[in-house]
Amino acid sequence: MDRRTDRKIGIKDVSREAGVALSTVSHVLNGTAPISTEVRNRVLEAARRLGYLAKRQQKGAIASLSTVYLAVPPGNLPHNDINLVSWTLLTALSRECERRGTKVVAHAGAPELNAAEILAGAQAANAEGIILVYDDNPKLLRALAASGLAVILLNGEDPTMSVDTVAPANRFAARLATQWLLSRGHRRILHLTWRGRSTIMRRLDGFRDAYAEQNLPADLGRVLFAEGYEPDHARTALKRFIHQHGGLDGHTAVFCAADNLAIGALAELQEHGFQIPADIAVVGFDGVAPGDLTVPSLTTVRVPLDALAVSTLQALEQRLSLTGLDHPTCRIELGCRLIERDSANFTLRT
Known part of the structure; x- marks a missing residue:
């Protein structure tokens, strides 16, 4: 013994x-x-x-992560005041690493992330683990998972569960927002979105879930696809919709898959003379745009971006320190909160 x-x-x-x-x-x-x-x-x-490591880490007394390798698709790097989600998320991650004394080495490679380049960069930096942001390309994830390094996918989705993931609960949050609109008497709701990554599609799933749970006809909830997530994309999509239908076609609310879309929607609807929220309510998603500065102030789903950064580093430390690389992968989803403001502060009479 x-x-x-x-x-x-x-x-x-x-x-x-x-x-x-x-x-x-x-x-x-x-x-x-x-x-x-x-x-x-x-x-x-x-x-x-x-078993000593578990005891020490439970007391918060272990620094098990000295260097991380950060890989972000160049197209998702914050380069203007529109890409506020990326800017806020990466700033939060950088700040948390600095607080922990963890060095961050940023990947610099081809416009399309390449597994071989990422792994070579991580090894050259002597990084304990890789934080991959946004890019949930299955081929890339499989290659990184087979490398023997600890990998965390931040703000992405891996249906194959090849790597650990940390993301907002997109489907649940979208269902929450839609349920809230339904509870205020709205029945014909327009979901303004774009054909983005799987995380954006989960918001569409949540929108549809809310109708199904209340046994409402699915066709009451209509989906309008914009070209992208920028405010001008929302304006173009709504302008075309209003022109084709001679108005809003009976819709009393617009639930946007991003705050940027909601900002564009507010501008376009007001230009057409619609009163918000009396004629149509508008709800966004992300909670990083200056929603309290729009006119009217924007009701939105707030994504906990700071907490996502903290949870990502905790998950990476957990993988390296406690569970080991052979332990089953985990998927962490953080809850989001609805922030009620003036753009949807109106209850329809039923």
């Missing part, structure tokens, strides 16, 4: 198990000195086997 099970496991046990000095174990667990990747991994593996 292993006598270690009869007493508390301490740092000396980890030192003996890993075959390193006590000071080396301390530096690894507290992030107080540069340690080679090989030695660092050996110490963490020994601490995990002994």
Whole structure:
């Protein structure tokens, strides 16, 4: 029988198990000195086997992540004041890494993310793990998952569960917003969206779920696809819709899959003389646009972008420190909150 099970496991046990000095174990667990990747991994593996790592991490006393490799599709990098979601999310991630003393090495490669380039960059940076943002291309995910490195997909979806993912609960949040509109008497709701990534399609699923749950005819909830997520795309789509139908075709609310679309929708509807929310209510999604500065102020679904950044690093540390690479992958979804403002503050008489 292993006598270690009869007493508390301490740092000396980890030192003996890993075959390193006590000071080396301390530096690894507290992030107080540069340690080679090989030695660092050996110490963490020994601490995990002994159960010491779990005890330390539960107390929030372990710095198990020194360097992460960040890969973002160039098209999703914040380059203007429209791409506020990317700017807010990446700023939150950078700030959280700085708070933890974790170095971030950004990927710089071809416009389309390539697994071989990402892995080469991560290895050159001696990164413990890779944070992939947005890009849920199945081929890319499979290649990264087979690499033996810890990989987290942030704000994306992996139906094959090849890698860990952290994302907002898009489907649930869209259902919540639609249910709220239905509860206020709206029946004919227009969902303004675009043909984006799978996370955007989950918002469409949630919109449809709300109708199904109340046994309402599915065709009451109509979907209008814009060319993209920018305000001008919303304006173009709505202008075409209004022209084709001679008005709003009986719709009393527009639920937009992004705040940018909602901002464009507000402008276009008002240009056509519609009163908001008396004639038509408008609801957005994301909660990062200056919704309290629009006229009227924008009702929206707020995505917890700061919490997504924190959860991503926690999930990566969990994978490296406690569960190990052979543990089943996990999918973390964070709840979103509806922020009620003037653009939808109107109850229809039924």
